Amino acid sequence: MNRMASPDRLEFPFATELVTNRRGQITKVVLSLQKYRALLEAVEDAGLYRAMKRVSKEKPLSREAALALLGAK
Numbered sequence: 717m718n719r720m721a722s723p724d725r726l727e728f729p730f731a732t733e734l735v736t737n738r739r740g741q742i743t744k745v746v747l748s749l750q751k752y753r754a755l756l757e758a759v760e761d762a763g764l765y766r767a768m769k770r771v772s773k774e775k776p777l778s779r780e781a782a783l784a785l786l787g788a789k
Contacts, residue, residue, distance in 0.1 A: 728745060730745075730747050730751045730752075730754075730755055731745045731746065731747060732746050732747060732748050732751070733745075733746035734746070
């Protein structure tokens with residue numbers, strides 16, 4: 717494995733290091749923990765946004781109706 721110290725910031729904005737194979741192909745991207753957590757939060761937020769958008773036109777249920785739908789009492 718070869719390690720590149722200065723990744724292309726436009727193509728890999730979160731990377732602190734790129735790991736390449738002998739042919740120079742990138743095989744791994746190293747992130748700081750802080751940047752990893754920020755990236756993970758952004759992905760989770762995007763998923764939540766898509767889920768909320770999907771149900772935005774649905775009529776909200778009362779607590780009782782939601783529990784009944786779930787089979788809880």
